[in-house]
Amino acid sequence: MDSPTLDDIAKESGCSRTTVSRALNGYSDVSESTRRKVLAVAHRLNYRPNAHARGLASNRSHSIAAVMRQSAFAETPIFIEVLESVRHTLGGLGYHLLHAAPTPEFVGIEDALSMYQMHKIDGVILLEVEVNDSVLPRFLDLGIPVVLFGQAEGRRSVPSVDVNGAAAMARVTRYLLDLGHRRIGYLSGPLKYVYAQHRFSGFEQVMTEAVGGPIAEWVVEVEGSLQSGYDGAARVLSMHRRPTAVICNSDYVALGAMKAIRDWRLRVPEDISVVGFDDVPVARFLSPPLTTVRQPTGELGRLLAEQMISAIERSTSPAGNIVLECDLVLRDSCARIQHAEE
Amino acid sequence: MDSPTLDDIAKESGCSRTTVSRALNGYSDVSESTRRKVLAVAHRLNYRPNAHARGLASNRSHSIAAVMRQSAFAETPIFIEVLESVRHTLGGLGYHLLHAAPTPEFVGIEDALSMYQMHKIDGVILLEVEVNDSVLPRFLDLGIPVVLFGQAEGRRSVPSVDVNGAAAMARVTRYLLDLGHRRIGYLSGPLKYVYAQHRFSGFEQVMTEAVGGPIAEWVVEVEGSLQSGYDGAARVLSMHRRPTAVICNSDYVALGAMKAIRDWRLRVPEDISVVGFDDVPVARFLSPPLTTVRQPTGELGRLLAEQMISAIERSTSPAGNIVLECDLVLRDSCARIQHAEE
DNA sequence: CTTAGCAACCGAAGCGCTTCGGATGTGCAC
DNA sequence: GTGCACATCCGAAGCGCTTCGGTTGCTAAG
Numbered sequence: 123m124d125s126p127t128l129d130d131i132a133k134e135s136g137c138s139r140t141t142v143s144r145a146l147n148g149y150s151d152v153s154e155s156t157r158r159k160v161l162a163v164a165h166r167l168n169y170r171p172n173a174h175a176r177g178l179a180s181n182r183s184h185s186i187a188a189v190m191r192q193s194a195f196a197e198t199p200i201f202i203e204v205l206e207s208v209r210h211t212l213g214g215l216g217y218h219l220l221h222a223a224p225t226p227e228f229v230g231i232e233d234a235l236s237m238y239q240m241h242k243i244d245g246v247i248l249l250e251v252e253v254n255d256s257v258l259p260r261f262l263d264l265g266i267p268v269v270l271f272g273q274a275e276g277r278r279s280v281p282s283v284d285v286n287g288a289a290a291m292a293r294v295t296r297y298l299l300d301l302g303h304r305r306i307g308y309l310s311g312p313l314k315y316v317y318a319q320h321r322f323s324g325f326e327q328v329m330t331e332a333v334g335g336p337i338a339e340w341v342v343e344v345e346g347s348l349q350s351g352y353d354g355a356a357r358v359l360s361m362h363r364r365p366t367a368v369i370c371n372s373d374y375v376a377l378g379a380m381k382a383i384r385d386w387r388l389r390v391p392e393d394i395s396v397v398g399f400d401d402v403p404v405a406r407f408l409s410p411p412l413t414t415v416r417q418p419t420g421e422l423g424r425l426l427a428e429q430m431i432s433a434i435e436r437s438t439s440p441a442g443n444i445v446l447e448c449d450l451v452l453r454d455s456c457a458r459i460q461h462a463e464e
Numbered sequence: 465m466d467s468p469t470l471d472d473i474a475k476e477s478g479c480s481r482t483t484v485s486r487a488l489n490g491y492s493d494v495s496e497s498t499r500r501k502v503l504a505v506a507h508r509l510n511y512r513p514n515a516h517a518r519g520l521a522s523n524r525s526h527s528i529a530a531v532m533r534q535s536a537f538a539e540t541p542i543f544i545e546v547l548e549s550v551r552h553t554l555g556g557l558g559y560h561l562l563h564a565a566p567t568p569e570f571v572g573i574e575d576a577l578s579m580y581q582m583h584k585i586d587g588v589i590l591l592e593v594e595v596n597d598s599v600l601p602r603f604l605d606l607g608i609p610v611v612l613f614g615q616a617e618g619r620r621s622v623p624s625v626d627v628n629g630a631a632a633m634a635r636v637t638r639y640l641l642d643l644g645h646r647r648i649g650y651l652s653g654p655l656k657y658v659y660a661q662h663r664f665s666g667f668e669q670v671m672t673e674a675v676g677g678p679i680a681e682w683v684v685e686v687e688g689s690l691q692s693g694y695d696g697a698a699r700v701l702s703m704h705r706r707p708t709a710v711i712c713n714s715d716y717v718a719l720g721a722m723k724a725i726r727d728w729r730l731r732v733p734e735d736i737s738v739v740g741f742d743d744v745p746v747a748r749f750l751s752p753p754l755t756t757v758r759q760p761t762g763e764l765g766r767l768l769a770e771q772m773i774s775a776i777e778r779s780t781s782p783a784g785n786i787v788l789e790c791d792l793v794l795r796d797s798c799a800r801i802q803h804a805e806e
Numbered sequence: 807c808t809t810a811g812c813a814a815c816c817g818a819a820g821c822g823c824t825t826c827g828g829a830t831g832t833g834c835a836c
Numbered sequence: 837g838t839g840c841a842c843a844t845c846c847g848a849a850g851c852g853c854t855t856c857g858g859t860t861g862c863t864a865a866g
Contacts, residue, residue: 125581127851127852127853128852128853128854129852137815137816138815138816138817139816139817139852139853139854140815140816140817140818140854140855141814141815141816143853143854143855144815144854144855147854150813151813151814151815152814152815153813153814153815156814156815168581170578170581170582171582171852171853172520172582172583172851172852172853173516173519173525173579173582173583173584174515174516174517174518174519174520174525174583174851174852174853175516175520175821175851175852175853175854176516176852176853176854177515177516177519177821177853178514178516178517178520178820178821178822178823178851178852178853178854179820179821179852179853179854179855180821180853180854180855181821181854183515183516185584213575218562218575218579218584220560220562220563221562221563233555233560236512237515237560239467239510239512240512240513240514240515241514241515241516242515242527242560347745348745348746348748348749352749374745374746377746377749378749380749380751381749381750381751384751403689403690403716404690404716404719404746406690407690407694407719407720407722407723408723409722409723409726409751469821469822469823470822470823470824471822479845479846480845480846480847481822481823481824481846481847482824482825482845482846482847482848483844483845483846485823485824485825486824486825486845489824492843493843493844493845494844494845495843495844495845498844498845513822513823514821514822514823516821516822516823517821517822517823517824517851518822518823518824519823519851520821520822520823520824520850520851520852520853521822521823521824521825521850521851522823522824522825522851523824523851
């Protein structure tokens with residue numbers, strides 16, 4: 123059996139194709155009784171609008187793509203949660219979410235670009251933003267509606283949803299200071315990313331107020347991978363003077379760092395305290411359970427979706443730059459400092 | 465500037481719209497010289513076919529969806545790798561991959577169904593198969609091309625790609641037997657899934673040959689979550705007689721189990737050996753590094769994609785039921801048994 | 807009684823592509 | 837000269853929808 127079309131509904135319900143279309147799409151110049159009749163028939167026939175026909179006529183696909191960078195998906199489980207929330211919200215608004223995930227050749231972006239040009243998607247949610255991002259302008263130049271998870275420096279006109287990374291890191295730093303730590307290491311995310319800059323600034327500021335600033339040798343830039351966390355920690359651990367605590371850019375980095383610490387025959391948290399970021403499911407099951415920062419993933423996703431739709435439909439609220447706060451999740455990977463030297 | 469259409473190319477290259485279309489789509493009744501001319505113009509104008517128009521005319525979307533169950537994505541990182549490979553392969557064939565991931569209300573499937581009815585997708589890759597699967601027939605009844613990652617009992621006509629879970633588990637079991645273990649626990653995946661049945665049968669058979677069969681109390685059915693692994697292990701650990709080794713259905717389950725073992729004041733591997741499944745990135749960084757089973761994700765993804773396309777285009781090879789072997793990755797979570805009691 | 811204004815509805819064009827069925831031209835055997 | 841096979845090309849229809857620009861029939865003001 124072939125799928126029913128608008129014409130089938132028109133025939134069944136005794137009105138024109140135009141009226142059926144307008145009834146189904148919620149236009150106002152359709153009487154309530156007609157609308158009800160049309161909806162009843164549509165439901166009975168299990169009608170589904172043909173996305174191609176609709177797209178061709180309206181130039182809209184009702185699909186939006188989530189674009190991220192190389193390996194971000196595997197290394198940043200938090201994206202999964204955020205995107206689930208995005209999908210859920212979009213679904214309620216009649217949109218589908220597509221993941222344009224990255225391949226080694228960085229095709230995530232190219233894919234999205236070409237999908238837009240083919241009218242397969244109406245807009246893009248970009249999941250990681252670089253300082254002086256080279257990708258963002260490519261979308262913007264083509265007039266592709268973009269919403270950022272993160273923030274683009276000096277581009278407040280691009281709608282965005284972000285977490286207050288600076289405040290979160292400031293809080294983590296203060297927590298460690300309160301435990302008596304003064305020598306704090308910092309495994310930063312790649313500083314080409316805006317979020318990494320923000321987080322570091324939070325750390326830096328509190329450290330400056332408290333102890334005159336971070337020690338440069340203990341600040342290491344790492345990728346998101348476990349191995350990179352291991353290597354970063356190893357570098358700090360093999361120094362002459364070691365920190366008593368290490369703040370990590372993600373839980374996976376923290377996990378790598380913890381392995382390095384064990385390999386150096388040191389204990390967490392007795393010898394070195396460790397803090398992660400993201401609160402991935404694994405964090406609670408580590409030994410010791412990891413103290414970390416939780417992001418409001420559900421809320422982030424919901425807002426991203428809403429911003430996206432209003433960017434596309436240009437009717438609702440104007441571009442917003444939303445920033446949410448994080449929670450500090452205290453577990454057992456940090457300890458009050460044992461023997462204050464200095 | 466508006467996107468160029470076939471007509472633009474036709475005008476520029478001096479041939480008809482029909483010829484341009486056929487040239488671009490590789491039909492044979494176009495001379496080489498014409499084809500080259502057309503391709504050149506298309507490239508110069510940066511032509512991208514309008515997916516809607518194409519879909520409307522040809523009734524094909526050149527998109528395929530990956531469908532999975534509740535939370536599978538977060539708990540089964542291996543899917544990410546497989547899907548990356550699927551995406552990569554599909555991309556080379558002119559197709560896009562969409563993830564129709566699940567929401568709590570199990571909408572992954574509904575989504576895919578409705579997307580198919582809207583002609584947004586041409587087929588579905590189904591990522592987990594239940595015994596007597598209730599979802600599969602829903603796709604099949606609608607005539608939706610489906611390829612399984614896994615196998616459906618008694619449905620050899622549905623193309624599938626799977627891993628030889630029975631052989632893998634048999635190998636794991638033999639490995640533990642070789643280390644002197646006789647009392648082996650087994651944290652199984654939900655037995656409603658075909659793959660869990662297969663894996664268990666591999667374990668069971670080897671145990672039967674070696675020691676007359678598994679001990680029923682040490683076989684526990686768990687979900688994929690870390691917590692579930694913890695709970696399952698806790699149940700076994702609180703028994704009067706404990707196993708000396710535990711085989712886990714996934715690395716995350718193993719991670720949960722390891723935490724339980726620590727909480728019981730026992731050591732891995734000295735007191736209890738642990739084996740995982742999947743070789744997630746985290747496995748190598750655990751303490752101790754986890755012995756586990758690696759699946760050939762890249763190959764799996766490639767084959768899934770190829771099967772999908774041939775299912776859609778009905779031209780190439782017939783439905784296949786492919787099964788690949790896994791690798792056992794030896795690390796430090798298993799030890800030769802210390803003191804044989806019995 | 808006339809007519810402006812409004813609610814409700816509809817006809818037809820057209821979105822950009824594929825594809826069916828033919829048209830054209832060339833070379834070659836008869 | 838005629839007919840045929842073949843390679844190459846093209847016109848036009850049509851996919852199912854949205855939307856522009858109406859028309860119709862009613863109410864209520866003038």
